[in-house]
Amino acid sequence: MADLSIQFAGIKAPNPFWLASAPPTDKAYNVVRAFEAGWGGVVWKTLGEDPAAVNVSSRYSAHYGVNREVMGMNNIELITDRSLEINLREITQVKKDWPDRALVVSLMVPCVEEAWKAILPLVEATGADGIELNFGCPHGMSERGMGSAVGQVPEYVERVTRWCKTHCSLPVIVKLTPNITDIRQSARAAHRGGADAVSLINTINSITSVDLERMVALPIVGNQSTHGGYCGPAVKPIALNMVAEIARDPETRGLPISGIGGIGSWRDAAEFIALGCGSVQVCTAAMLNGFRIVEEMKDGLSRWMDSQGYKSLQDFSGRAVGNTTDWKYLDINYQVIAKIDQQACIGCGRCHIACEDTAHQAIASLKQADGSHRYEVIDAECVGCNLCQITCPVQDCIEMVVQDNGKGFLDWEHDPRNPYAVRA
Amino acid sequence: MIESLNHLPHPRDNAATLADNFSDLAPPLNDRQARLESSRCLYCYDAPCVNACPSEIDIPSFIRNIHQENIQGAAQTILSANILGGSCARVCPTEVLCQQACVRNHHQECAPVLIGQLQRYALDNANFDAHPFQRAAATGKRVAVVGAGPAGLSCAHRLALHGHDVVIFERCEKAGGLNEYGIAKYKLVDDFAQREVDFLLQIGGIEIRHGRTLGVDLTLTELRQQFDAVFLGLGLAASRQLGMADETAPGMLAATQFIRELRQADDLTKLPLADRCIVLGAGNTAIDMAVQMARLGARDVNLVYRRGHEDMGATLHEQDIAKAAQVRLMTWAQPQQVLLDDQGRVRGMRFERTHLVNGRLCATGETFELAADAIFKAIGQAFDDSALDDPMARELQRDGERIQVDGQLQTSIAGVYAGGDCTALGQDLTVQAVQHGKLAAEAIHAQLMLNVEAA
Ligand SMILES: Cc1cc2nc3c(=O)[nH]c(=O)nc-3n(C[C@H](O)[C@H](O)[C@H](O)COP(=O)(O)OP(=O)(O)OC[C@H]3O[C@@H](n4cnc5c(N)ncnc54)[C@H](O)[C@@H]3O)c2cc1C
Ligand SMILES: Cc1cc2nc3c(=O)[nH]c(=O)nc-3n(C[C@H](O)[C@H](O)[C@H](O)COP(=O)(O)O)c2cc1C
Ligand code: SF4
Ligand code: SF4
Ligand code: SF4
Numbered sequence: 001m002a003d004l005s006i007q008f009a010g011i012k013a014p015n016p017f018w019l020a021s022a023p024p025t026d027k028a029y030n031v032v033r034a035f036e037a038g039w040g041g042v043v044w045k046t047l048g049e050d051p052a053a054v055n056v057s058s059r060y061s062a063h064y065g066v067n068r069e070v071m072g073m074n075n076i077e078l079i080t081d082r083s084l085e086i087n088l089r090e091i092t093q094v095k096k097d098w099p100d101r102a103l104v105v106s107l108m109v110p111c112v113e114e115a116w117k118a119i120l121p122l123v124e125a126t127g128a129d130g131i132e133l134n135f136g137c138p139h140g141m142s143e144r145g146m147g148s149a150v151g152q153v154p155e156y157v158e159r160v161t162r163w164c165k166t167h168c169s170l171p172v173i174v175k176l177t178p179n180i181t182d183i184r185q186s187a188r189a190a191h192r193g194g195a196d197a198v199s200l201i202n203t204i205n206s207i208t209s210v211d212l213e214r215m216v217a218l219p220i221v222g223n224q225s226t227h228g229g230y231c232g233p234a235v236k237p238i239a240l241n242m243v244a245e246i247a248r249d250p251e252t253r254g255l256p257i258s259g260i261g262g263i264g265s266w267r268d269a270a271e272f273i274a275l276g277c278g279s280v281q282v283c284t285a286a287m288l289n290g291f292r293i294v295e296e297m298k299d300g301l302s303r304w305m306d307s308q309g310y311k312s313l314q315d316f317s318g319r320a321v322g323n324t325t326d327w328k329y330l331d332i333n334y335q336v337i338a339k340i341d342q343q344a345c346i347g348c349g350r351c352h353i354a355c356e357d358t359a360h361q362a363i364a365s366l367k368q369a370d371g372s373h374r375y376e377v378i379d380a381e382c383v384g385c386n387l388c389q390i391t392c393p394v395q396d397c398i399e400m401v402v403q404d405n406g407k408g409f410l411d412w413e414h415d416p417r418n419p420y421a422v423r424a
Numbered sequence: 425m426i427e428s429l430n431h432l433p434h435p436r437d438n439a440a441t442l443a444d445n446f447s448d449l450a451p452p453l454n455d456r457q458a459r460l461e462s463s464r465c466l467y468c469y470d471a472p473c474v475n476a477c478p479s480e481i482d483i484p485s486f487i488r489n490i491h492q493e494n495i496q497g498a499a500q501t502i503l504s505a506n507i508l509g510g511s512c513a514r515v516c517p518t519e520v521l522c523q524q525a526c527v528r529n530h531h532q533e534c535a536p537v538l539i540g541q542l543q544r545y546a547l548d549n550a551n552f553d554a555h556p557f558q559r560a561a562a563t564g565k566r567v568a569v570v571g572a573g574p575a576g577l578s579c580a581h582r583l584a585l586h587g588h589d590v591v592i593f594e595r596c597e598k599a600g601g602l603n604e605y606g607i608a609k610y611k612l613v614d615d616f617a618q619r620e621v622d623f624l625l626q627i628g629g630i631e632i633r634h635g636r637t638l639g640v641d642l643t644l645t646e647l648r649q650q651f652d653a654v655f656l657g658l659g660l661a662a663s664r665q666l667g668m669a670d671e672t673a674p675g676m677l678a679a680t681q682f683i684r685e686l687r688q689a690d691d692l693t694k695l696p697l698a699d700r701c702i703v704l705g706a707g708n709t710a711i712d713m714a715v716q717m718a719r720l721g722a723r724d725v726n727l728v729y730r731r732g733h734e735d736m737g738a739t740l741h742e743q744d745i746a747k748a749a750q751v752r753l754m755t756w757a758q759p760q761q762v763l764l765d766d767q768g769r770v771r772g773m774r775f776e777r778t779h780l781v782n783g784r785l786c787a788t789g790e791t792f793e794l795a796a797d798a799i800f801k802a803i804g805q806a807f808d809d810s811a812l813d814d815p816m817a818r819e820l821q822r823d824g825e826r827i828q829v830d831g832q833l834q835t836s837i838a839g840v841y842a843g844g845d846c847t848a849l850g851q852d853l854t855v856q857a858v859q860h861g862k863l864a865a866e867a868i869h870a871q872l873m874l875n876v877e878a879a
Contacts, residue, residue: 346530346532349468350469352469394532395532
C-alpha cells in the first residue's frame with residue numbers, strides 16, 4: 001500500500017487529510033473523535049482574544065442541486081465562542097494524547113503587534129505543531145478589521161506574518177481569502193513575510209437564496225440576514241484555480257500549499273495534490289457526513305496511488321502544475337471532434353438542441369421512420385467545444401476524439417493570425 | 425340489482441375491508457417523491473415520451489414546472505393538451521405509451537420517469553381559484569355533441585373555449601362515459617370522474633341534456649338541421665356475444681355490465697359474489713373484471729383465453745396485476761358449452777383446448793370443464809347500430825362496424841364529426857378519445873370560422 005504520510009512545512013502527519021479550522025475542530029470532544037476516525041491532522045477552530053466571540057442564530061444556509069444534494073454551504077459564524085483559556089488547555093491535552101497527529105492552531109487577533117505578541121507564546125506552550133493565520137473569514141470579523149479585512153491587503157498580510165515569525169518558533173501557515181482579484185498578490189505577501197506555507201481557500205462572500213415570502217435572504221436572523229461565507233463542492237473549481245496560480249507563480253514556487261475548498265473525496269484531494277498541494281483540509285464534507293468519510297478518502301487515495309505506481313504523495317504532488325499554462329501557450333492546432341456512441345445513446349436530444357441553439361449547429365437530428373430521432377455529429381461543423389459531452393446524461397456516450405490533422409504545435413504567440421505574434 | 429346474478433351470495437368481507445380492497449391501485453406521490461421523481465426527467469428535446477402520448481402533452485415542460493414548484497403551471501400545461509389529464513394520469517396504460525418511450529428505460533437506466541404519477545400529482549395539487557381557461561368571445565355558433573364520454577367532453581370543452589355554445593346529448597344519468605361506468609374502480613376511485621366533469625364544465629357554454637338517446641328520441645337529421653355542426657362520441661355501447669346456447673342463462677353476464685354496477689354501488693357488501701368464476705377474454709376489460717371479482721372476495725377466478733399470453737391484449741403490467749390478485753390466467757382454451765344446473769343456472773363451462781395449425785387457431789379435440797357460479801364475457805365491445813337509425817345517420821360511411829372519419833375526424837357527411845371508440849382511428853383508450861375530441865373541435869372551429877370569414 002502507498003505511504004500516505006506527509007511532512008508539510010515541517011509538520012508531520014500520518015496522512016494528508018486534515019480538518020479545516022471550523023466547527024469540526026471546535027473543541028477537544030470533536031477533535032478526539034476526528035483522530036479516532038483517522039484524520040491525519042486538524043487546524044483548531046480559530047482562537048481570538050478574550051472575551052470570546054458571540055454567535056447569532058440561525059447561522060447556515062445552502063445552495064442545493066436537483067436532488068437536494070448540497071452544492072454549497074454558507075455560514076455567518078464567527079471564530080471560537082469559547083474562552084482562550086479553555087481552548088488552550090484542551091489543545092495541550094489533545095496534543096499530548098495524540099502525538100502523531102498534526103495539530104495546528106488557527107489564530108485571529110487585531111492587526112497590532114502587541115496582540116500577536118501576547119497570544120503567540122500561549123499557543124506555543126500548548127505543544128501545538130504550527131499556527132495558521134486566519135486572514136480569510138469574510139463576515140463579521142472583517143467588519144472589526146480582522147479576517148479577510150487583513151487578507152485583502154497584501155501589506156497587512158506581509159506585516160502580520162512577519163510578526164508571527166518574529167515572536168513564535170512554530171511553522172506559520174497563512175490562510176488566504178479568495179475574496180480578492182489576484183490570489184498571487186496575497187501569496188507573494190505571505191511569502192515575503194516569511195510564511196512557511198499558505199493554505200487556501202477560506203470561504204467566498206455569498207448569499208445562497210432569498211425567502212420570497214418573507215423577502216429576506218438566508219440564513220435568517222430575526223427579519224434580517226447578512227452575507228456569509230460560501231464553501232462546499234461548488235467552490236472547488238475556484239479553489240483549484242487559486243492553488244494552481246500560486247503553484248506556478250515563479251515568485252512563490254516551492255512554497256508549501258495546504259489545499260482547501262470543496263474536498264469530499266480522495267479524487268478531490270488527489271486533484272489538489274496534483275496541482276501542488278502538500279496537504280488538504282476538509283470542512284463541509286465532514287459537516288455534512290461526519291468524520292467517517294476519511295476512511296474512504298484514505299482507502300481510495302492509496303489504492304489509486306498503487307494503481308499508478310506512486311509510492312508517496314511526493315511522487316505526484318505538483319505533477320499537473322507544469323501542464324497548467326497561459327492561454328497564449330496552448331496549441332492552436334490541436335483539434336477534437338465529438339463522436340456519439342450510437343449504442344449508448346438514449347435519444348434524449350439534449351446534445352442536438354444545445355449545439356443547435358447555442359454552439360455550432362454540428363449535431364443533426366435525423367427523424368426516423370418510427371418517429372424517433374437519431375443524432376449525428378457533422379464533423380465539418382464541430383469545433384470541439386465539449387458542450388454536447390457536458391450536457392449528455394449518459395456517461396461516456398459522447399467522446400471527444402483527437403484528430404490527426406497533420407499540423408504541428410503552434411501557439412498564439414507564434415500564430416501568423418496574431419498581429420502581435422513573436423516572429424521566429 | 426343484477427338480475428342474472430341475484431341467486432348468488434354477497435361478499436364475506438365487511439364494508440371497510442371492501443373499501444380498502446378498492447382503494448387506489450397506485451397511491452399518489454407525496455411532495456418529496458414528486459420532487460425526486462421530477463428531477464429524474466432529462467428534459468429531452470423532441471422528447472420520445474411526447475411522441476408516444478396520444479394527447480401530445482408537453483411532458484418535459486410540465487415535469488420541469490413540478491420540479492420548480494410551479495404546480496399550477498404544470499397542471500395548466502397538461503390540461504391545455506388534455507382536459508381529462510386527471511383521469512388519463514390514472515387510467516392510461518403508461519407502460520405502453522409515454523413511459524415505454526421514456527429514454528430512461530434504456531438499459532443504462534432501466535426505469536422510466538413515472539410520468540403518469542407526476543401528471544396526477546400536478547393535477548391533484550394544483551389549486552386554481554378559477555377555471556384555468558377563459559372562453560374566447562362568443563361566436564354565436566352552436567354545436568351538438570352526442571355522448572358525454574371522454575371524446576364528447578373533450579370536444580365540448582375545446583369548442584366552448586373557442587367561444588362556441590355546446591349542447592351535449594347523453595343517454596345516461598351521469599356524464600363521463602366509461603370513466604363513470606367502465607374503468608376499474610381501483611384505478612378511478614371515489615367520485616373522481618364526476619369531479620373532473622364538474623371541473624371541465626366550469627368553462628361555461630356547455631349544457632348537458634341527460635336521458636337523450638340518438639336513435640331513440642333523437643335523430644342525426646334533426647341535429648344537423650338545428651346545429652352548426654355535430655360531433656358523435658358514442659363509444660361502443662354493445663358487448664360482443666359468444667354466439668352459443670344458454671348465453672342468457674342466470675349466471676352469464678357481460679363483464680362491462682357487472683363493472684358498471686360495481687362502480688355505481690353505494691354499498692359493496694350488497695353486490696353478488698361469484699366465489700368461483702370464469703372470465704372470458706384477454707383484454708384489459710377481462711383483467712379488470714377478474715381482479716375486481718377477486719377483490720370482492722372470490723377465491724377461484726379463472727381468466728380463460730383461446731390463444732397464448734403473448735397474444736393477450738392486456739399489457740404485461742395488467743397481467744401482473746391479475747396475478748397479484750391470485751387470478752389464474754389460462755390460455756389455449758375456448759368455450760364449448762355453458763353448463764347449467766337443474767334450475768337452469770350456470771354451474772360451469774366446458775372448454776376445448778386449442779393450438780395453432782399453420783398459423784390458424786384450431787381445437788385439439790381435448791376438452792375439460794371448469795366449475796363456476798358465474799361466467800363473465802369480456803370478449804370485446806361492439807358498436808351499437810341502433811344509434812344510427814335515421815335516414816341521414818344510415819348514410820354515414822362505416823369502417824367495419826364503426827363510423828368512418830378522415831384525419832380531421834370528419835365523417836362522410838359534411839359538418840358531422842366523430843371520435844373516440846366509435847371510430848376505428850387509433851386505440852380504444854381514454855386518452856385517444858380525448859385527443860379525438862380535441863382535434864375534432866379544432867377542425868369544427870376552423871370550419872365554422874372559415875364560413876364566418878367567407879360570409
Ligand atoms: C371495462 C373497460 C375498462 C377500460 N379501462 C381502460 C383503462 O384502464 N384505460 C384506458 O385508457 N381505457 C380503458 N378503457 C377504454 C376507454 O374507457 C374508452 O376508450 C373511452 O372511454 C372511450 O371514450 P368515448 O368517449 O369514445 O366513449 P365512452 O366512454 O364509451 O362514452 C360514450 C358516451 O356516449 C353515450 N352514448 C352512447 N350511445 C349514445 C346514444 N345513442 N345517444 C346518446 N348518448 C350515447 C354513452 O352513454 C357514454 O356516456 C376501458 C374500457 C372498458 C370497457
Ligand atoms: C461554519 C463554518 C465556520 C468556519 N469557521 C472558520 C474559522 O473559524 N476559521 C477559518 O479559518 N475558517 C473557517 N471556516 C472556513 C473553512 O475552514 C474552510 O476554509 C472552508 O469552509 C472551505 O472548505 P470546505 O469547502 O471543505 O468547507 C468556516 C467554515 C464554516 C462552514
Ligand atoms: S463539441 Fe461543441 S461544436 Fe462539436 S458537436 Fe459538441 S456542442 Fe457542437
Ligand atoms: S445527449 Fe447523449 S444520449 Fe442524448 S441524444 Fe445526445 S448523445 Fe444521445
Ligand atoms: S423521455 Fe423521459 S426523461 Fe425524456 S422528457 Fe420524457 S419523461 Fe423526461
